[in-house]
Amino acid sequence: MRDLDAQETYLADRLGLAFDLRDLVGSGPVPVLRYAPPYGVVGFGEGWWAALLARDFASEFTTRGTQFVLEGGYDLGGAAGAGLYAAAGGAEVVRLGFRENAEVEIRAHPLSTYRYLRFLLLATGHKAELERIDRALLLERERLRPEVGLEKNPAKFLAYTLLERTPLWVVPERYPGLAQALQQTFGRIGKSLSITPPPSALEFFVTSLEARHEQGDPIVAVLLGDDERKRYAQEILESRVDTLVELPEPEAEGTLAKALCYWYRVAWASYYLALLYGVEPGDWEVLEHLRQAT
Amino acid sequence: MRDLDAQETYLADRLGLAFDLRDLVGSGPVPVLRYAPPYGVVGFGEGWWAALLARDFASEFTTRGTQFVLEGGYDLGGAAGAGLYAAAGGAEVVRLGFRENAEVEIRAHPLSTYRYLRFLLLATGHKAELERIDRALLLERERLRPEVGLEKNPAKFLAYTLLERTPLWVVPERYPGLAQALQQTFGRIGKSLSITPPPSALEFFVTSLEARHEQGDPIVAVLLGDDERKRYAQEILESRVDTLVELPEPEAEGTLAKALCYWYRVAWASYYLALLYGVEPGDWEVLEHLRQAT
Known part of the structure; x- marks a missing residue:
């Protein structure tokens, strides 16, 4: 044993996953643009759980404001379906993921859920919620490392x-x-x-x-x-x-x-x-x- | 072996489950009243899958017409939550399941999904869809009995x-x-x-x-x-x-x-x-x- x-x-x-686990809080891309409300978040592949968690502060689809599409990858084109973009109507479509066409790059990773969610919380004006999450994760880390x-x-x-x-x-x-x-x-x-x-x-x-x-x-x-x-x-x-x-x-x-x-x-x-x-x-x-x- | x-x-x-499997098509209660559209279907306990299948022909919640609540049972009171009935607004609430307060009784059974779905299809005017299902199930039965x-x-x-x-x-x-x-x-x-x-x-x-x-x-x-x-x-x-x-x-x-x-x-x-x-x-x-x- x-x-x-x-x-x-x-x-x-x-591959050093221990460092990714340790340095999870604060990792991943941050918004550099402003995104207009209301917000929709839909997720595929790796992004499915982050999109489900986003139901707390955004709807699934919006035809105005900003439609975030968490492409995830390994989705066999699910995120690129024409129906999805038709559903977005007049909303600006912002794609997050590791495909070439993504506006926001989030690399494939077993911990990517946190990074999708962090970007979404910051982009939709929920900084306080992110701080609550980060504080709690840092507390956990102190006992788990x-x-x-x-x-x-x-x-x-x-x-x-x-x-x-x-x-x-x-x-x-x-x-x-x-x-x-x-x-x-x-x-x-x-x-x-x-x-x-x-x-x-x-x-x-x-x-x-x-x-x-x-x-x-x-x-x-x-x-x-x-x-x-x-x-x-x-x-x-x-x-x-x-x-x-x-x-x-x-x-x-x-x-x-x-x-x-x-x-x-x-x-x-x-x-x-x-x-x-x-x-x-x-x-x-x-x-x-x-x-x-x- | x-x-x-x-x-x-x-x-x-x-307990004779073979008879229930054999006689599944056509089993379960049928509507004796007329139910006003539009229709909402929400499911708990045993009724969860029938409610999900009903998304094909009804929304989850409605505040007008008829709100069907598949209570299922073993749900620790989930279906009786006050929030649910508030969400129904002016809709007539019709409860299906095996609790005492159910308007339509469907007994607890591993095959109850069919019975919930059959009642819903008949109550919402989708008889042709039910006939397609029944024909297909009878074909299956001929090979599986x-x-x-x-x-x-x-x-x-x-x-x-x-x-x-x-x-x-x-x-x-x-x-x-x-x-x-x-x-x-x-x-x-x-x-x-x-x-x-x-x-x-x-x-x-x-x-x-x-x-x-x-x-x-x-x-x-x-x-x-x-x-x-x-x-x-x-x-x-x-x-x-x-x-x-x-x-x-x-x-x-x-x-x-x-x-x-x-x-x-x-x-x-x-x-x-x-x-x-x-x-x-x-x-x-x-x-x-x-x-x-x-």
Whole structure:
């Protein structure tokens, strides 16, 4: 078993993802132009979750003002569809992403959600919200970075718990898309599969572990927050999965900041997990081929 | 290994789910009143997918006409939220589900999606669409029912392929919610876990099988239809999963009818899988406890 408190374990991180994780707050492009309201935000590929989070402060489509299109990439042309631009009507279309035609360049990256969201918050006059997010992420970082030993580091601890197990993400309904975002981050950084439940999750938990609960990979239920649904899920899953892990609610103001804290915490845990498996936590190389193909 | 062409295998079906599968077309309540347009349809619990499918012919909310609320159940009171009824404004609210206060009773059932949708199509004047769906489902049934031997029965064949494996559902984007609906049906009838990919799936397929592809349960990628995305997914997954299965596009007119055919096919396959595991395919008993608790 590799030791997350030993320096040689970090040699697997050849592409230096640890620096991107550490320096996430404040990274990415900032607006240099003024964008007229009202605002629409639609997202494809990598940009899907940032666009969903933007529902907090912008609509999906607008025919006046500014229509932001998070192109993401790996989208097989979804973002370039004629219908989309027709829907924008008289709005100015601003494309963010890593395709050649993007007005704002955001490179493909497992942490790009933060950078899309930061640009959008600044461009739409929500600087205070961004500051709340950044403060909360910096607080998280202080507990999660490699210099903090296992004893005091919840992300390292989580990585050991997830090792050789398949996570099942149990997320409160007030965080739209968070379960899928965790699944994606865990896949791209931790290089491992995990399970998100369907929308009506409680009966899924009751039934879907009946036939095979002693076969295959042990499941670890990762429970976020603490609401009524989580307590039911916990009661149901307790006797059906190998292990339960509870992620306590982050010290952050507002749903948006809390959602990003959870995501950042799982990104760090996925990073440590990749190191435990001895695989590269970055994904530039594996994705370059896909980027060229699509 | 149990034999799906042998009568004794069907003894595990104590609750008679085979009859519900066989008699699905035409089952469920029909409207006895007239409902004024325009129509809104919102869904919770079990009703979530039917409400999503209804986006084809109704909006989510309406403040005039009729607001249908698919209560589903197991929703911890989500459907009863005061905000929802305030949003309905001057619209008549019609509740469908299995709670005491429902105007239209639809009992909790792994196949209830069809019944919710059938009622909505009839109540909103879309009889022709329902007929297209029913014709397509009856065609599917002729190939999928227990009397058709393994050689000619794609659902029995699929069940043997899924046995002792974990399915990963790869669904074209034009079928919103279908992957989650298959996951739910496979859980409730087949009593087994399966995996749905996040919205931006291609990079997930590339990365998330890197670390552990030789451990745990073998994954079977179940690929629906035949579009560009499916062909990329197939190319990526081919070398990364244990087996690939392709589900050919159903003989049906329109996306809605095709979506229901896929779902019906996986429901039959889940039924046969439960029999192969020797577990009860019905879920009334296991869910009764949950229904009372919530």
